[in-house]
Amino acid sequence: MSSADRLRRTKHRARRGFTLVELLGVVVILGLISSIAFVSYQSMIPASVLNSAVRELASTLQETRSEAIARSQPFWIEYYFEDTDAHPKGYRVVTPFVASTTGGIAVRPEDRAAQPFMPLPEGVEFREITLNGNTVTRGQVVVRFDPLGAATDHTIVLEHKPYEAVYTIEVQALTGLIAFHDGVFRREPAKEADFGS
Secondary structure (H helix, E strand, O other): OOHHHHHHHHHHHHOOOOOHHHHHHHHHHHHHHHHHHHHHHHHHHHHHHHHHHHHHHHHHHHHHHHHHHHHOOOEEEEEEOOOOOOOOOEEEEEEEEEOOOOOOEOOOHHHEEEOOOEEOOOOEEEEEEEEOOEEEOOOEEEEEEOOOOOEOOEEEEEEEHHHOEEEEEEEOOOOOOEEEEEOOOOOOOOOHHHHOO
């Protein structure tokens, strides 16, 4: 083997690994990619928290309407704006049935069986609830779902305070159907002109 071949083999062996500069370049590129991914993930968190709260509340509204129709009895949902010793900030479903094990339909409102409270996620609050045209921003609000599918006309505005994200859930009175609106939504009252001449 000639010395030129040995020199070529030695250079070839030395070039098999990565240099420190190449490894540092790869580490820097990976760091940039991970920081971009982290920033993107952080920006998605507020939307996912509010979306989750909206989905859970909408699911509860739909289930309550379905139960009222299926059992031919009115059901109620109670919304609470503040945390107290008795309940967290959130909502719960109240059934028409007696809370005891004997069953039957409750005659007095205080005898009705209530399901557990559904607290709102951290940072999400009821901004306002509009009930039959009146806006409420504190205390308790009670709405009714009737056996024929109708419901108390109301809108629930949920706000994710740290990120100022707002979403509105609208429950339509005659049908009990649910509509979703990004931001604060207020339906304009019907005017006589809306019904033609």
